[in-house]
Amino acid sequence: MxxxxxxxxxxxxxxxxxxxxxxxxxxxxxxxxxxxxxxxxxxxxxxxxxxxxxxxxxxxxxxxxxxxxxxxxxxxxxxxxxxxxxxxxxxxxxxxxxxxxxxxxxxxxxxxxxxxxxxxxxxxxxxxxxxxxxxxxxxxxxxxxxxxxxxxxxxxxxxxxxxxxxxxxxxxxxxxxxxxxxxxxxxxxxxxxxxxxxxxxxxxxxxAHNGLLNFENIRVVKGVRNQINRLVNCETANLTKTIFASQDQIQNIRLIQETIGLENIPSSLREVAQLRLCYPEATLKELGDLAEPSLSKSSINHRFRRLNDLAGKIKKPEQGNLPH
Ligand SMILES: [Zn+2]
Structure with a gap:
Protein backbone atom coordinates (compact mmCIF):
# COMPACT_ATOMS: atom_id res chain seq x y z
CA MET A 1 0.00 0.00 0.00
CA ALA A 208 15.54 12.05 3.58
CA HIS A 209 15.94 14.57 0.78
CA ASN A 210 13.23 13.42 -1.61
CA GLY A 211 10.85 12.81 1.24
CA LEU A 212 11.59 16.31 2.45
CA LEU A 213 10.97 17.68 -1.03
CA ASN A 214 7.62 15.89 -1.37
CA PHE A 215 6.71 16.86 2.15
CA GLU A 216 7.48 20.52 1.48
CA ASN A 217 5.52 20.33 -1.79
CA ILE A 218 2.48 19.10 0.06
CA ARG A 219 2.94 21.84 2.64
CA VAL A 220 3.09 24.38 -0.17
CA VAL A 221 -0.06 23.01 -1.80
CA LYS A 222 -1.83 23.11 1.55
CA GLY A 223 -0.69 26.67 2.10
CA VAL A 224 -1.37 27.75 -1.45
CA ARG A 225 -4.94 28.84 -0.81
CA ASN A 226 -3.66 31.44 1.61
CA GLN A 227 -0.99 32.50 -0.80
CA ILE A 228 -3.47 32.89 -3.64
CA ASN A 229 -5.64 35.03 -1.42
CA ARG A 230 -2.63 37.16 -0.59
CA LEU A 231 -1.72 37.49 -4.27
CA VAL A 232 -5.25 38.43 -5.23
CA ASN A 233 -5.34 41.11 -2.55
CA CYS A 234 -1.99 42.37 -3.66
CA GLU A 235 -3.00 42.60 -7.30
CA THR A 236 -6.26 44.28 -6.48
CA ALA A 237 -4.35 46.88 -4.52
CA ASN A 238 -2.01 47.58 -7.43
CA LEU A 239 -4.88 47.74 -9.86
CA THR A 240 -6.71 50.20 -7.63
CA LYS A 241 -3.59 52.33 -7.48
CA THR A 242 -3.29 52.29 -11.27
CA ILE A 243 -6.93 53.18 -11.73
CA PHE A 244 -6.78 56.08 -9.27
CA ALA A 245 -3.66 57.46 -10.94
CA SER A 246 -5.24 56.94 -14.33
CA GLN A 247 -8.39 58.86 -13.35
CA ASP A 248 -6.28 61.87 -12.33
CA GLN A 249 -4.32 61.67 -15.55
CA ILE A 250 -7.49 61.47 -17.66
CA GLN A 251 -8.99 64.51 -15.88
CA ASN A 252 -5.84 66.50 -16.59
CA ILE A 253 -5.71 65.36 -20.22
CA ARG A 254 -9.35 66.34 -20.73
CA LEU A 255 -8.62 69.76 -19.23
CA ILE A 256 -5.70 70.25 -21.65
CA GLN A 257 -7.82 68.99 -24.52
CA GLU A 258 -10.59 71.46 -23.75
CA THR A 259 -8.31 74.45 -23.14
CA ILE A 260 -5.11 74.26 -25.19
CA GLY A 261 -6.09 71.34 -27.42
CA LEU A 262 -4.01 68.18 -27.68
CA GLU A 263 -2.84 69.19 -31.15
CA ASN A 264 -1.04 72.16 -29.59
CA ILE A 265 1.14 70.30 -27.07
CA PRO A 266 4.47 68.62 -27.85
CA SER A 267 4.02 65.38 -29.80
CA SER A 268 5.79 63.35 -27.08
CA LEU A 269 3.14 64.47 -24.57
CA ARG A 270 0.31 64.09 -27.07
CA GLU A 271 1.24 60.47 -27.68
CA VAL A 272 0.96 59.40 -24.03
CA ALA A 273 -2.15 61.52 -23.55
CA GLN A 274 -3.87 59.75 -26.42
CA LEU A 275 -2.69 56.35 -25.22
CA ARG A 276 -4.09 57.05 -21.76
CA LEU A 277 -7.45 58.06 -23.17
CA CYS A 278 -7.55 54.82 -25.18
CA TYR A 279 -6.35 52.60 -22.34
CA PRO A 280 -7.62 53.98 -19.02
CA GLU A 281 -6.79 50.76 -17.10
CA ALA A 282 -3.29 50.19 -18.48
CA THR A 283 -0.31 50.44 -16.17
CA LEU A 284 2.54 52.78 -17.00
CA LYS A 285 4.59 49.85 -18.21
CA GLU A 286 1.79 48.67 -20.48
CA LEU A 287 1.42 52.17 -21.91
CA GLY A 288 5.17 52.21 -22.51
CA ASP A 289 4.88 48.99 -24.48
CA LEU A 290 2.01 50.43 -26.52
CA ALA A 291 4.00 53.53 -27.49
CA GLU A 292 5.87 53.63 -30.83
CA PRO A 293 8.74 53.29 -30.39
CA SER A 294 8.16 51.71 -26.99
CA LEU A 295 9.08 53.73 -23.92
CA SER A 296 10.36 52.87 -20.47
CA LYS A 297 8.07 53.11 -17.48
CA SER A 298 10.10 56.02 -16.15
CA SER A 299 9.87 58.05 -19.34
CA ILE A 300 6.10 57.47 -19.46
CA ASN A 301 5.99 58.58 -15.85
CA HIS A 302 8.06 61.65 -16.69
CA ARG A 303 5.69 62.60 -19.51
CA PHE A 304 2.65 62.26 -17.26
CA ARG A 305 4.35 64.52 -14.74
CA ARG A 306 4.77 67.12 -17.47
CA LEU A 307 1.11 66.72 -18.46
CA ASN A 308 0.07 67.12 -14.83
CA ASP A 309 2.23 70.24 -14.48
CA LEU A 310 0.65 71.62 -17.58
CA ALA A 311 -2.84 70.96 -16.26
CA GLY A 312 -1.78 72.52 -12.95
CA LYS A 313 -0.79 75.70 -14.78
CA ILE A 314 -4.13 75.75 -16.62
CA LYS A 315 -5.90 75.54 -13.26
CA LYS A 316 -3.75 78.38 -11.89
CA PRO A 317 -2.70 80.37 -14.97
CA GLU A 318 -1.06 83.20 -12.98
CA GLN A 319 1.81 80.87 -11.96
CA GLY A 320 3.45 80.84 -15.39
CA ASN A 321 3.22 80.88 -19.14
CA LEU A 322 1.70 78.03 -21.07
CA PRO A 323 4.25 76.13 -23.06
CA HIS A 324 3.86 75.64 -26.77
ZN1 LIG B 1 29.90 8.27 11.33
Whole structure:
Protein backbone atom coordinates (compact mmCIF):
# COMPACT_ATOMS: atom_id res chain seq x y z
CA MET A 1 0.00 0.00 0.00
CA UNK A 2 1.27 3.40 -0.90
CA UNK A 3 2.00 5.68 1.98
CA UNK A 4 4.19 8.65 2.64
CA UNK A 5 6.03 6.72 5.35
CA UNK A 6 6.79 3.93 2.89
CA UNK A 7 8.08 6.45 0.39
CA UNK A 8 10.43 8.00 2.96
CA UNK A 9 11.57 4.60 4.25
CA UNK A 10 12.27 3.34 0.75
CA UNK A 11 14.32 6.42 0.06
CA UNK A 12 16.30 6.08 3.28
CA UNK A 13 16.78 2.37 2.64
CA UNK A 14 18.41 3.22 -0.66
CA UNK A 15 20.69 5.91 0.75
CA UNK A 16 24.37 5.19 0.19
CA UNK A 17 26.54 3.40 2.72
CA UNK A 18 29.28 5.75 3.67
CA UNK A 19 31.58 5.31 6.62
CA UNK A 20 31.88 2.26 8.80
CA UNK A 21 31.21 4.32 11.93
CA UNK A 22 27.85 5.38 10.52
CA UNK A 23 26.90 1.88 9.40
CA UNK A 24 27.62 0.62 12.90
CA UNK A 25 25.46 3.39 14.37
CA UNK A 26 22.60 2.49 12.05
CA UNK A 27 22.78 -1.24 12.87
CA UNK A 28 22.88 -0.34 16.52
CA UNK A 29 19.67 1.63 16.16
CA UNK A 30 17.96 -1.31 14.44
CA UNK A 31 19.00 -3.69 17.16
CA UNK A 32 17.97 -1.41 19.97
CA UNK A 33 14.60 -0.46 18.57
CA UNK A 34 13.47 -3.78 17.10
CA UNK A 35 16.13 -6.37 17.73
CA UNK A 36 16.27 -9.17 20.20
CA UNK A 37 18.76 -11.78 21.24
CA UNK A 38 17.36 -15.23 21.62
CA UNK A 39 19.33 -17.55 23.82
CA UNK A 40 18.78 -21.28 23.49
CA UNK A 41 20.55 -24.12 25.19
CA UNK A 42 23.44 -24.20 22.76
CA UNK A 43 22.64 -21.32 20.50
CA UNK A 44 22.17 -17.60 20.30
CA UNK A 45 20.32 -15.77 17.59
CA UNK A 46 20.04 -12.09 16.79
CA UNK A 47 16.60 -11.36 15.37
CA UNK A 48 15.49 -8.12 13.77
CA UNK A 49 12.00 -7.93 12.27
CA UNK A 50 10.75 -5.34 9.80
CA UNK A 51 7.63 -4.88 7.73
CA UNK A 52 9.42 -3.31 4.83
CA UNK A 53 11.19 -5.22 2.07
CA UNK A 54 13.49 -2.30 1.35
CA UNK A 55 14.46 -2.04 5.01
CA UNK A 56 15.11 -5.80 5.23
CA UNK A 57 17.34 -5.53 2.20
CA UNK A 58 19.28 -2.62 3.66
CA UNK A 59 19.80 -4.40 6.95
CA UNK A 60 20.98 -7.50 5.14
CA UNK A 61 23.51 -5.48 3.13
CA UNK A 62 24.63 -3.50 6.20
CA UNK A 63 25.32 -6.65 8.23
CA UNK A 64 27.09 -8.32 5.34
CA UNK A 65 29.07 -5.21 4.56
CA UNK A 66 30.14 -4.29 8.09
CA UNK A 67 30.51 -7.70 9.75
CA UNK A 68 31.08 -9.92 6.72
CA UNK A 69 28.28 -12.20 7.83
CA UNK A 70 25.45 -13.56 5.72
CA UNK A 71 22.23 -13.17 7.67
CA UNK A 72 19.18 -15.28 7.01
CA UNK A 73 16.07 -13.52 5.81
CA UNK A 74 12.78 -15.13 6.78
CA UNK A 75 9.49 -13.99 5.39
CA UNK A 76 6.51 -14.38 7.61
CA UNK A 77 2.88 -13.61 7.17
CA UNK A 78 1.50 -12.14 10.35
CA UNK A 79 -1.75 -14.03 10.07
CA UNK A 80 -3.89 -15.64 7.39
CA UNK A 81 -6.02 -12.57 6.82
CA UNK A 82 -3.13 -10.20 6.45
CA UNK A 83 -1.68 -10.19 2.98
CA UNK A 84 1.31 -8.09 3.96
CA UNK A 85 4.52 -9.98 4.65
CA UNK A 86 6.94 -9.10 7.32
CA UNK A 87 10.59 -9.96 7.31
CA UNK A 88 12.88 -11.35 9.93
CA UNK A 89 16.60 -10.87 9.66
CA UNK A 90 18.48 -13.41 11.69
CA UNK A 91 22.11 -14.04 12.51
CA UNK A 92 22.60 -17.45 14.08
CA UNK A 93 26.22 -18.49 13.60
CA UNK A 94 27.82 -18.43 17.02
CA UNK A 95 30.94 -16.54 15.96
CA UNK A 96 28.91 -14.03 13.97
CA UNK A 97 26.64 -13.31 16.91
CA UNK A 98 29.62 -12.83 19.24
CA UNK A 99 31.35 -10.53 16.79
CA UNK A 100 28.30 -8.33 16.30
CA UNK A 101 27.53 -8.08 20.02
CA UNK A 102 31.12 -7.24 20.76
CA UNK A 103 31.55 -4.60 18.09
CA UNK A 104 28.29 -2.93 18.98
CA UNK A 105 29.26 -2.95 22.63
CA UNK A 106 26.33 -5.16 23.57
CA UNK A 107 28.35 -7.96 25.05
CA UNK A 108 28.62 -6.90 28.69
CA UNK A 109 24.90 -6.31 28.95
CA UNK A 110 24.18 -9.73 27.49
CA UNK A 111 26.40 -11.51 29.96
CA UNK A 112 24.72 -10.01 32.98
CA UNK A 113 21.27 -11.20 32.06
CA UNK A 114 20.44 -14.84 32.18
CA UNK A 115 17.10 -14.61 30.43
CA UNK A 116 16.37 -16.77 27.42
CA UNK A 117 15.26 -13.81 25.39
CA UNK A 118 16.10 -10.26 26.17
CA UNK A 119 16.72 -6.92 24.72
CA UNK A 120 20.13 -5.81 23.67
CA UNK A 121 21.95 -3.11 25.57
CA UNK A 122 19.53 -0.51 26.78
CA UNK A 123 21.74 2.47 26.54
CA UNK A 124 22.84 3.84 23.20
CA UNK A 125 26.50 4.63 23.65
CA UNK A 126 29.04 6.56 21.70
CA UNK A 127 27.66 8.49 18.74
CA UNK A 128 30.13 11.30 19.20
CA UNK A 129 30.31 12.29 15.55
CA UNK A 130 27.56 14.19 13.81
CA UNK A 131 27.60 11.74 10.88
CA UNK A 132 26.94 8.82 13.24
CA UNK A 133 24.20 10.71 15.08
CA UNK A 134 22.37 11.24 11.83
CA UNK A 135 22.88 7.60 10.85
CA UNK A 136 21.64 6.43 14.23
CA UNK A 137 18.49 8.58 14.00
CA UNK A 138 17.93 7.31 10.47
CA UNK A 139 18.14 3.76 11.81
CA UNK A 140 15.68 4.56 14.58
CA UNK A 141 13.23 5.94 12.04
CA UNK A 142 13.69 2.97 9.70
CA UNK A 143 13.20 0.54 12.56
CA UNK A 144 10.39 2.16 14.51
CA UNK A 145 9.22 5.29 12.76
CA UNK A 146 5.95 6.12 11.12
CA UNK A 147 4.71 9.20 9.38
CA UNK A 148 1.13 10.20 8.75
CA UNK A 149 0.39 11.25 5.22
CA UNK A 150 1.03 15.01 5.36
CA UNK A 151 -2.03 15.67 3.21
CA UNK A 152 -4.04 14.50 6.17
CA UNK A 153 -2.03 15.54 9.20
CA UNK A 154 1.49 16.49 10.26
CA UNK A 155 2.41 13.70 12.63
CA UNK A 156 5.55 11.61 12.98
CA UNK A 157 6.30 9.03 15.63
CA UNK A 158 9.02 6.59 16.56
CA UNK A 159 8.30 3.74 18.91
CA UNK A 160 11.12 2.48 21.13
CA UNK A 161 11.02 -0.17 23.84
CA UNK A 162 12.69 1.75 26.71
CA UNK A 163 12.43 5.14 28.25
CA UNK A 164 16.21 5.40 28.31
CA UNK A 165 16.19 5.17 24.48
CA UNK A 166 13.48 7.78 24.23
CA UNK A 167 15.53 10.10 26.42
CA UNK A 168 18.69 9.46 24.47
CA UNK A 169 16.97 10.03 21.11
CA UNK A 170 15.45 13.26 22.44
CA UNK A 171 18.94 14.30 23.53
CA UNK A 172 20.38 13.54 20.09
CA UNK A 173 17.65 15.53 18.37
CA UNK A 174 18.17 18.42 20.76
CA UNK A 175 21.74 18.47 19.52
CA UNK A 176 20.28 19.23 16.06
CA UNK A 177 18.03 21.89 17.56
CA UNK A 178 14.84 19.85 17.50
CA UNK A 179 12.67 19.27 20.59
CA UNK A 180 10.82 15.96 20.63
CA UNK A 181 8.44 14.64 23.27
CA UNK A 182 7.46 11.13 24.21
CA UNK A 183 4.76 9.29 26.08
CA UNK A 184 4.19 5.72 27.19
CA UNK A 185 1.87 3.45 25.22
CA UNK A 186 1.33 -0.17 26.19
CA UNK A 187 4.81 -0.63 27.54
CA UNK A 188 6.48 1.13 24.63
CA UNK A 189 7.70 4.68 24.48
CA UNK A 190 6.45 6.82 21.65
CA UNK A 191 8.45 9.82 20.53
CA UNK A 192 6.35 12.14 18.43
CA UNK A 193 6.57 15.32 16.42
CA UNK A 194 3.68 17.46 15.29
CA UNK A 195 3.70 20.37 12.87
CA UNK A 196 5.01 20.68 9.35
CA UNK A 197 8.09 22.65 10.21
CA UNK A 198 9.38 20.22 12.84
CA UNK A 199 8.80 17.17 10.67
CA UNK A 200 10.53 18.95 7.81
CA UNK A 201 13.51 19.56 10.12
CA UNK A 202 13.55 15.92 11.15
CA UNK A 203 13.57 14.71 7.54
CA UNK A 204 16.45 17.10 6.91
CA UNK A 205 18.39 15.71 9.89
CA UNK A 206 18.03 12.10 8.75
CA UNK A 207 18.77 13.24 5.19
CA ALA A 208 15.54 12.05 3.58
CA HIS A 209 15.94 14.57 0.78
CA ASN A 210 13.23 13.42 -1.61
CA GLY A 211 10.85 12.81 1.24
CA LEU A 212 11.59 16.31 2.45
CA LEU A 213 10.97 17.68 -1.03
CA ASN A 214 7.62 15.89 -1.37
CA PHE A 215 6.71 16.86 2.15
CA GLU A 216 7.48 20.52 1.48
CA ASN A 217 5.52 20.33 -1.79
CA ILE A 218 2.48 19.10 0.06
CA ARG A 219 2.94 21.84 2.64
CA VAL A 220 3.09 24.38 -0.17
CA VAL A 221 -0.06 23.01 -1.80
CA LYS A 222 -1.83 23.11 1.55
CA GLY A 223 -0.69 26.67 2.10
CA VAL A 224 -1.37 27.75 -1.45
CA ARG A 225 -4.94 28.84 -0.81
CA ASN A 226 -3.66 31.44 1.61
CA GLN A 227 -0.99 32.50 -0.80
CA ILE A 228 -3.47 32.89 -3.64
CA ASN A 229 -5.64 35.03 -1.42
CA ARG A 230 -2.63 37.16 -0.59
CA LEU A 231 -1.72 37.49 -4.27
CA VAL A 232 -5.25 38.43 -5.23
CA ASN A 233 -5.34 41.11 -2.55
CA CYS A 234 -1.99 42.37 -3.66
CA GLU A 235 -3.00 42.60 -7.30
CA THR A 236 -6.26 44.28 -6.48
CA ALA A 237 -4.35 46.88 -4.52
CA ASN A 238 -2.01 47.58 -7.43
CA LEU A 239 -4.88 47.74 -9.86
CA THR A 240 -6.71 50.20 -7.63
CA LYS A 241 -3.59 52.33 -7.48
CA THR A 242 -3.29 52.29 -11.27
CA ILE A 243 -6.93 53.18 -11.73
CA PHE A 244 -6.78 56.08 -9.27
CA ALA A 245 -3.66 57.46 -10.94
CA SER A 246 -5.24 56.94 -14.33
CA GLN A 247 -8.39 58.86 -13.35
CA ASP A 248 -6.28 61.87 -12.33
CA GLN A 249 -4.32 61.67 -15.55
CA ILE A 250 -7.49 61.47 -17.66
CA GLN A 251 -8.99 64.51 -15.88
CA ASN A 252 -5.84 66.50 -16.59
CA ILE A 253 -5.71 65.36 -20.22
CA ARG A 254 -9.35 66.34 -20.73
CA LEU A 255 -8.62 69.76 -19.23
CA ILE A 256 -5.70 70.25 -21.65
CA GLN A 257 -7.82 68.99 -24.52
CA GLU A 258 -10.59 71.46 -23.75
CA THR A 259 -8.31 74.45 -23.14
CA ILE A 260 -5.11 74.26 -25.19
CA GLY A 261 -6.09 71.34 -27.42
CA LEU A 262 -4.01 68.18 -27.68
CA GLU A 263 -2.84 69.19 -31.15
CA ASN A 264 -1.04 72.16 -29.59
CA ILE A 265 1.14 70.30 -27.07
CA PRO A 266 4.47 68.62 -27.85
CA SER A 267 4.02 65.38 -29.80
CA SER A 268 5.79 63.35 -27.08
CA LEU A 269 3.14 64.47 -24.57
CA ARG A 270 0.31 64.09 -27.07
CA GLU A 271 1.24 60.47 -27.68
CA VAL A 272 0.96 59.40 -24.03
CA ALA A 273 -2.15 61.52 -23.55
CA GLN A 274 -3.87 59.75 -26.42
CA LEU A 275 -2.69 56.35 -25.22
CA ARG A 276 -4.09 57.05 -21.76
CA LEU A 277 -7.45 58.06 -23.17
CA CYS A 278 -7.55 54.82 -25.18
CA TYR A 279 -6.35 52.60 -22.34
CA PRO A 280 -7.62 53.98 -19.02
CA GLU A 281 -6.79 50.76 -17.10
CA ALA A 282 -3.29 50.19 -18.48
CA THR A 283 -0.31 50.44 -16.17
CA LEU A 284 2.54 52.78 -17.00
CA LYS A 285 4.59 49.85 -18.21
CA GLU A 286 1.79 48.67 -20.48
CA LEU A 287 1.42 52.17 -21.91
CA GLY A 288 5.17 52.21 -22.51
CA ASP A 289 4.88 48.99 -24.48
CA LEU A 290 2.01 50.43 -26.52
CA ALA A 291 4.00 53.53 -27.49
CA GLU A 292 5.87 53.63 -30.83
CA PRO A 293 8.74 53.29 -30.39
CA SER A 294 8.16 51.71 -26.99
CA LEU A 295 9.08 53.73 -23.92
CA SER A 296 10.36 52.87 -20.47
CA LYS A 297 8.07 53.11 -17.48
CA SER A 298 10.10 56.02 -16.15
CA SER A 299 9.87 58.05 -19.34
CA ILE A 300 6.10 57.47 -19.46
CA ASN A 301 5.99 58.58 -15.85
CA HIS A 302 8.06 61.65 -16.69
CA ARG A 303 5.69 62.60 -19.51
CA PHE A 304 2.65 62.26 -17.26
CA ARG A 305 4.35 64.52 -14.74
CA ARG A 306 4.77 67.12 -17.47
CA LEU A 307 1.11 66.72 -18.46
CA ASN A 308 0.07 67.12 -14.83
CA ASP A 309 2.23 70.24 -14.48
CA LEU A 310 0.65 71.62 -17.58
CA ALA A 311 -2.84 70.96 -16.26
CA GLY A 312 -1.78 72.52 -12.95
CA LYS A 313 -0.79 75.70 -14.78
CA ILE A 314 -4.13 75.75 -16.62
CA LYS A 315 -5.90 75.54 -13.26
CA LYS A 316 -3.75 78.38 -11.89
CA PRO A 317 -2.70 80.37 -14.97
CA GLU A 318 -1.06 83.20 -12.98
CA GLN A 319 1.81 80.87 -11.96
CA GLY A 320 3.45 80.84 -15.39
CA ASN A 321 3.22 80.88 -19.14
CA LEU A 322 1.70 78.03 -21.07
CA PRO A 323 4.25 76.13 -23.06
CA HIS A 324 3.86 75.64 -26.77
ZN1 LIG B 1 29.90 8.27 11.33
Missing amino acids: FSFALQVKNELARSPFTKRCCSLAEIKAFMQVNGSLEIGKNSRRILIPTEYASVARRLFILLKHVFKVTPGVLTCRKNRLQKKNSFLIQVSRKDDVSQILKELDFFPACRKTGATEFEVNRRPKGLKDVCCRRAYLRGVFLAGGSLTNPEREYHMEMVVPYESYAKEIARLLRFFGLEIRYFQRKGDFVLYLKGGEKIGDFLRIIA
